[in-house]
Amino acid sequence: MTPxxxxxxxxxxxxxxxxxxxxxxxIPPGRVVGLVGPNGAGxxxxxQLAVGLLAPTEGTIEVLGGRPGAGPEQLAKxxxxxxxxxxxxxxxxxxxxxxxxxxxxxxxxxxxMDRIAALGLDPAQKAGKLxxxxxxxxxxxxxxxxxxxxxxxxxxxxxxxxxxxxxxMQSLMEFTADTGASxxxxxxxVADLERVCDYxxxxxxxxxxxxxxxxxxxxxxxRLIGPRDAAVPAGTTVVQESHTDRxxxxxxxxxxxxxxxxxxxxxxxxxxxxxxxxxxxxxxDRRAVAAL
Amino acid sequence: MIxxxxxxxxxxxxxxxxxxxxAAVVLGIAAQAVxxxxxxxxxxxxxxxxxxxxxxxxxxxxxxxxxxxxxVLGAGLIYLVPPLVGVFWGAPLVARELExxxxxxxxxxxxxxxxxxxxxxxxxxxxxxxxxxxxxxxTTWSSHRLDQVGFNRLEPILYGARGIVxxxxxxxxxxxxxxxxxxxxxxxxxxAITLAVYAGFALAMAxxxxxxxxxxxxxxxxxxxxxxxxxxISQDGTMRVEASFDVPGAWVxxxxxxxxxxxxxxxxxxxQVCGRxxxxxxxxxxxxxxxxxxxxxxxxxxxxxxLQWVESxxxxxxxxxxVTFGFWWLRRRSS
Numbered sequence: 274m275t276p277x278x279x280x281x282x283x284x285x286x287x288x289x290x291x292x293x294x295x296x297x298x299x300i301p302p303g304r305v306v307g308l309v310g311p312n313g314a315g316x317x318x319x320x321q322l323a324v325g326l327l328a329p330t331e332g333t334i335e336v337l338g339g340r341p342g343a344g345p346e347q348l349a350k351x352x353x354x355x356x357x358x359x360x361x362x363x364x365x366x367x368x369x370x371x372x373x374x375x376x377x378x379x380x381x382x383x384x385x386m387d388r389i390a391a392l393g394l395d396p397a398q399k400a401g402k403l404x405x406x407x408x409x410x411x412x413x414x415x416x417x418x419x420x421x422x423x424x425x426x427x428x429x430x431x432x433x434x435x436x437x438x439x440x441x442m443q444s445l446m447e448f449t450a451d452t453g454a455s456x457x458x459x460x461x462x463v464a465d466l467e468r469v470c471d472y473x474x475x476x477x478x479x480x481x482x483x484x485x486x487x488x489x490x491x492x493x494x495x496r497l498i499g500p501r502d503a504a505v506p507a508g509t510t511v512v513q514e515s516h517t518d519r520x521x522x523x524x525x526x527x528x529x530x531x532x533x534x535x536x537x538x539x540x541x542x543x544x545x546x547x548x549x550x551x552x553x554x555x556x557x558d559r560r561a562v563a564a565l
Numbered sequence: 566m567i568x569x570x571x572x573x574x575x576x577x578x579x580x581x582x583x584x585x586x587x588a589a590v591v592l593g594i595a596a597q598a599v600x601x602x603x604x605x606x607x608x609x610x611x612x613x614x615x616x617x618x619x620x621x622x623x624x625x626x627x628x629x630x631x632x633x634x635x636x637v638l639g640a641g642l643i644y645l646v647p648p649l650v651g652v653f654w655g656a657p658l659v660a661r662e663l664e665x666x667x668x669x670x671x672x673x674x675x676x677x678x679x680x681x682x683x684x685x686x687x688x689x690x691x692x693x694x695x696x697x698x699x700x701x702x703x704t705t706w707s708s709h710r711l712d713q714v715g716f717n718r719l720e721p722i723l724y725g726a727r728g729i730v731x732x733x734x735x736x737x738x739x740x741x742x743x744x745x746x747x748x749x750x751x752x753x754x755x756x757a758i759t760l761a762v763y764a765g766f767a768l769a770m771a772x773x774x775x776x777x778x779x780x781x782x783x784x785x786x787x788x789x790x791x792x793x794x795x796x797x798i799s800q801d802g803t804m805r806v807e808a809s810f811d812v813p814g815a816w817v818x819x820x821x822x823x824x825x826x827x828x829x830x831x832x833x834x835x836x837q838v839c840g841r842x843x844x845x846x847x848x849x850x851x852x853x854x855x856x857x858x859x860x861x862x863x864x865x866x867x868x869x870x871x872l873q874w875v876e877s878x879x880x881x882x883x884x885x886x887x888v889t890f891g892f893w894w895l896r897r898r899s900s
Contacts, residue, residue, distance in 0.1 A: 324673055328898075348675045355669035361573075362665070368572060375568045376674035412670070419675070 275338040277302050277423055277455045278323055282332030285318050292318040294479045296332070300457070300472065304486075305449055307466030308459040309547055310476035316459040317356060319476065320427045323457070324353045337422055349378055352421030356428045358412035362401030366394055369415055377419045385418035388444070406437025410444065417448050424448070426458040430465055442469055463544040475547055477554040487543060494546050497523045499536040506533040513549040524549040566676055566684040574689060577654060581696050588642060588700060592707035595635035599710050602626050608714070624715050636711055639704040640726035646700055647734035648763050650693045655742020656755040658685060663750045678895055686888060690739055697735035701728065719816040719869050721771045728870070733877035733884075738763050740887035747894055766883070770876065776818040778875045781862045788822060788857040790849045798840055804832030806852060808859055814866025825856040 276299045283296040293315040300306055308316050321327040322334050325342015334340075339347040360369060366389060374380045389396060392410050394403070400411060409429060416424055426445075430438040446469055449456055460466050466473070474484040483490065497506065501521050505511060509525035516522070524541065525531070531538045541549070571578075603609050606626060607619035627633065659682075662668040672678045705712075705727050712718045718727050725731070741763055746755040788808055795807035806822045822830045834840060839848035864872065 326669060326672065342672075342677075344677060345675050348673065348677065351673070353669070353673040355666065355673075357666060359666035359670045361667055361670075364572070372569050372572075372671075373674065376566065376671075376676045378675055415670070416673075 274302050276300055276335075277304070277306075277337060278457070279335045280319075280322075280332065281334075283319075283322065283329055283334050284331035285315075285322060285327060286330050291479050293322070294331075296481050298474065298481060298484055300455075300474075300484075302455050303453060304455055304472040305470050306455070306457040306472040306474060307463075307470035307487075308457060308474045308476060309463055309466060310459075310461065311551060312461055314461075314476045315479045316461075316476055317427055320353075320425055320457065320459060324351055324425055326355075345378075349419070350422045352416030352419050352424040354409070354412045354416050354424075354426045354429055357432060358405075358409040358429070360400040360403075360408055360411055360415075363399060365397050365399050366403075366411060367396035369400060369411060370396075370418070373415050373418055379420040381418050381420050384420075385414050388414045388417070392440075404437075406433050406440065409433060409437070409441055413441065413444060420452070421454060423455045423457070426456070428459055428461070430460065438465070445469060463547045467543050473543070473547070475550045477551050480554070482550045482554055490546060491541060491543065493528060494524060494526055494541055494549075495531055495538040496541050496545070497525055497531060497533075497536045497538055499523075499533075503535050506531050506536055513553050566680060567688060569671075570685050570688045574654075574692070578692065581692070585696065585699055585703075588639070589703045591635055592639055592703050595632050595639075596707040598632050599627050599707075602632070603710055620714060627711060628715060636708055639708060640723060643697070643701055643704055643726035643731050646697045646731065647738040647767075648760055650696065650735050651738030651742035651759045651763050652756045654689055654693060655739040656746045656759045657752045658689065658743045658746060660746030660750060660752040660755045663747075664752055679892060682891065682895055686740070686743065686891070690736055693735045693739040694732045698729070698732040701726070701731040717814055717816065719814060719864060719866060719872075721775070721816075724775075724816075724869075724872075725767070725771060728873040729877050730873055730880070733880035734767065736884045737766070737880040737887070740884045740891070741766075744887045744891045744894070747891060770879070774879075775872065775876060776816075776862075776864065778879070779864065779868055779872055781818060781864055783862050785823070785858050785860050788852070788859055790853040793849060793852070796848075796852075798832070798834045802833040802836065804830075804834040804839070806830060806857070810859065810861050810863065812863065812865065814869075815863040816868075817861060817863040819860070819862035821860050823858050823860045825858065830855075830857055 278298060278300040280296050280298045283293065283298075284291060285293045296319065308319065310316050318327065322329055323336050323341055325340070325347075336347070337350050339350075341351070342348060361372075364372070370382060370385045373385065374382055386396075388410075392407070394407055394411070400408060403411060409432075413426070413429070416426075429445075430441050433441060442465070445456065445458070448454070449469075458466070458469075471487050472485070473487050473490060475482040494512070497509075499521055501516055501519050503521065505523065505525070506527070508529060509527040509531060511523050511525050513524040514521060524545070602623055606623035608617070608623035611617040611620055659668075662671065671681060708727075712723070712727070716723055718724060725734070738759070742755070742759040745759045745762070746752065749755040749758060788806070792808040792811065793806060794809050796805065798804045807820070808822060810817050810820055824830050835848070835851050837843060838851045
């Protein structure tokens with residue numbers, strides 16, 4: 274099957290400053306992909322490259338087998354909710370749906386109206402009068418009713434309160450359950466993604482640190498605890514290490530289960546895994562602080 | 566896409582329609598009033614009978630009071646329409662989307678951004694030109710009698726408010742606003758810059774370029790002392806003389822008094838007859854004996870429409886350049 278997104282040596286620089294560098298990825302279809310990384314890691318750049326709002330300065334990117342934003346067919350296949358969920362302040366909710374209906378060949382107005390009714394939004398309400406959570410829901414509805422094969426969301430819940438956040442994620446999960454479409458969503462908080470994602474990409478300092486199925490990642494990244502100065506078990510790569518006087522704690526990558534005398538292995542949760550990679554990507558001086 | 570373009574333009578189009586209807590009503594009433602004065606003064610018979618004495622009384626009546634005010638305000642309105650279109654319709658068109666981030670919404674519907682821009686430029690550009698064109702038509706029609714007998718429509722002050730050039734100005738101003746907004750990315754600064762740049766182009770055209778758009782007529786004629794409408798004498802005896810040039814409807818761009826041998830006439834003044842001690846009559850008589858000539862460059866009245874077409878062509882070509890640049894800019898952003 275055509276991968277949802279395939280990037281080869283992808284890079285984007287603004288002047289001399291790289292926003293994204295040497296990004297090679299292949300995302301299989303049908304996944305809910307979490308793109309996680311600290312602020313400024315390049316998440317927005319990668320997503321805007323994927324929808325064609327930006328053009329790469331190096332390498333190539335293909336989305337659903339086509340060049341992002343290349344033409345009406347390509348645009349119709351990809352739904353996008355940009356950061357801060359922009360909507361037209363002066364247009365009503367119903368106007369937004371008419372916009373969607375006029376500009377998208379596969380527009381499903383029933384889906385849009387049903388969602389708005391379920392959310393309790395008034396179609397005659399101007400978008401400028403909606404709360405942040407309602408506006409995000411409107412933007413999501415616009416993207417969903419377009420019936421895309423791939424839905425891309427850039428920090429969709431960053432500005433929402435916890436209740437709106439939960440409602441939004443609920444809507445998203447219903448969408449994926451109903452349609453089986455692929456989703457890529459970014460966040461700087463793993464907690465936002467943990468319950469919905471089955472595929473994870475960790476991005477830090479313009480580079481992809483790791484990408485893969487969540488289950489595979491968790492299975493291949495144990496935390497090892499053993500005596501200080503014991504040899505690192507063979508066949509493992511250390512991602513992060515910390516030491517006390519008597520004992521060492523390692524997060525390692527290992528293709529096979531670790532069964533080494535002296536080392537106790539325990540399973541990480543997703544947040545620990547992401548933090549281990551992000552801490553390892555920090556510059557040395559900041560890593561020392563993070564390890565404390 | 567046309568629906569969205571119209572929806573986002575709805576309130577502006579209502580304003581434009583109200584302005585046009587209000588202006589058309591006032592211009593229509595004024596046209597009626599001037600037509601009545603024309604008939605009642607007896608000036609209407611002037612072309613047929615050659616008895617044009619009544620013309621003066623017609624002009625006196627029409628050039629005083631509210632009909633004159635409508636005449637002046639009508640021309641002023643035509644001059645204001647293109648910059649207002651550029652500032653309020655053109656500049657925010659893309660800048661406001663970029664500022665609010667809504668370009669990220671609309672450029673991810675199933676319509677390429679080239680088509681998005683193309684539709685907006687076509688619909689709103691046509692609206693701008695229609696608005697300017699209809700107002701110019703109404704004003705030109707309402708003012709035709711005074712244009713004909715009272716004023717010279719080829720003179721810069723009136724020329725830009727007549728005929729078809731307002732349409733080309735509006736197209737240019739609109740495209741200028743759109744492109745400025747695209748490049749500046751902020752609505753209010755883009756509005757200010759659009760206004761300044763438009764004013765620069767309009768003034769450069771009126772004060773510098775227009776007189777060279779078509780070959781002017783260059784003529785010399787003996788100074789007719791009856792036409793002298795100004796003279797000055799300095800302490801050191803240098804003297805200058807100005808005389809009017811009476812070709813109906815001509816736009817005189819150069820008019821100097823020269824000597825029989827072709828130099829600019831600078832005196833010296835004959836202080837016996839000119840100046841404090843002499844009688845003006847004698848001074849003029851002395852000037853008439855010098856064999857002075859008038860050196861004149863002018864655009865004849867018949868050049869009004871050719872000039873209008875050429876000038877419109879210039880502004881439409883500039884518009885095309887701006888539009889091309891706009892599409893190039895939009896493509897460069899993403900590919």
